Amino acid sequence: MNKKPASLLILFGATGDLANRKLYPSLYRLYKKGKIAEQFAVVGVARRELTDEQYQNNIKKSILSEINHVNECDLNPFVSHFKYHSHDVSDAASYAELKQLAEQMDETYDLGGNRLFYLAMAPEFFGTITQFLKSEGLTDTTGYKRVVIEKPFGRDYKSAEKLNAMIRTAFEEEEIYRIDHYLGKEMVQNIEVIRFSNAIFEPLWNNRYISNIQITSSETLGVEERGRYYDKSGALRDMVQNHMLQMVALLAMEPPISLTTEEIRSEKVRVLRALRKYSETEIPENFVRGQYDWDEKNLLAPYREEPMVQPDSNTETYVAGKIMIDNFRWAGVPFYIRTGKRMATKSTKIVVQFKDIPMNLYYQPKETLNPNLLVIHIQPDEGVTLHLNVKKSGQKEETKPIHLHFSNRNINGMNTPEAYERLIYDSMRGDATNFTHWEEVALSWKYVDRISQVWENTREQDFPNYFSGTMGPKKADELLEHDNHIWWPIEQFEIE
């Protein structure tokens, strides 16, 4: 794989929030690290009228506001690779000019006809753009052609299938890079490494030794300005269909026979195929929904009072669920997931709880022996903690819990690459491992659709049912209590 790939990136949605906050800063970091060099160029596309100079100034602003210690003048050589094309993507006529510009940039920067179309726009445009790219000849190129698609990829299986069929008229499956930005996170990528490169974990990684696995992705923010999208989506579609199920798949998959894209994806697909399909009556017993209310001091508005949200909205801003994987390795082991907005802490953590030892020689009536936990800290802190029991100093045979920590930040002394930085680079190099294959998307939607159909047909009478600033509704605790488990207090599990 080429380490310094020559590419023309045609960015649809060049004036949008994602481009400004994530994509330009990530491209700049790649440039600074020398991962993209002289043979790269970007054509930004959006409707508003901008000169190239105005566009380049906007890019500078976005980089200066996202990255510290950057000198504005140092950005000039970088932004000189960017051109702007004002264009309404629904208008076929505009594509001819875009094609000309692409050819010109290709020649100027010697890009070998390699084209990466990045669709950072509202999903209703994804199908239209890809079809015009083909009909207007932009995909007829001498180099590679790839399309990077932002989320959401549909709002259920049916719409995702329709969208996929439209995209497939212009691109082959291996040319489609569906973004799930969690797959670009350092510690999500570390799940496989922790599992498959440590002899002490892999033999224990099954239903004989693991009691349950808990995945929490909690946010403190509410829906902010995204009420229009979010109220039609909800936490199940927004977070569970993609990020949470991807983490489940990485935790549960069999070791792939090699680390190729195809082998890893096919193992993830096997996990998604084994997810237990709950019946209509089992869904309320295994999945809990929540919607945020005021915070206890009444300072933050409840979900139903957020802009562009229906005042009687039945949309969930929180989901907790018990996922069962019906295969030989995982039979009987619950994978508990929870995710929500306006929770007590911004944190993504995985807690692997090992089973208790068969006979506890150190049992003291007043103390419990804590189970061994392996905590994978995805964000904001990045690392791994192993919870063990050791002897308390002194004469008596008493135990105390201790934590062995590994912190990524402390070792590197710097932030690990932003997820988008890796994913853009991977898409330029043609490495699709950390993007989702259609089969994964399809199976995840089919799983989630069964739950959303039940929720859409039955209004939740309790909404709103959790205060902002808490870890979610009481029913989510009851879900685990029913199995004699508790949610581990991840808000206290920081790496010291």
Ligand SMILES: NC(=O)C1=CN([C@@H]2O[C@H](COP(=O)(O)OP(=O)(O)OC[C@H]3O[C@@H](n4cnc5c(N)ncnc54)[C@H](OP(=O)(O)O)[C@@H]3O)[C@@H](O)[C@H]2O)C=CC1
């Ligand atoms: N923002 C984020 O943090 C995240 C966003 N995403 C996804 O990324 C995508 C983009 O999101 P975001 O950047 O927030 O959206 P914005 O609404 O901020 O940006 C939309 C962009 O599309 C352009 N646009 C709109 N209509 C047209 C049109 N008809 N023709 C050409 N350009 C058009 C807009 O520019 P103009 O008005 O000038 O035409 C603007 O550049 C979405 O799919 C979203 O779900 C995913 C994860 C996080």
Ligand SMILES: O=C1O[C@H](COP(=O)(O)O)[C@@H](O)[C@H](O)[C@H]1O
């Ligand atoms: O995809 C999404 O993810 C973000 C959370 O991402 P994170 O990297 O900050 O954990 C979420 O806020 C957003 O609603 C969702 O669309």
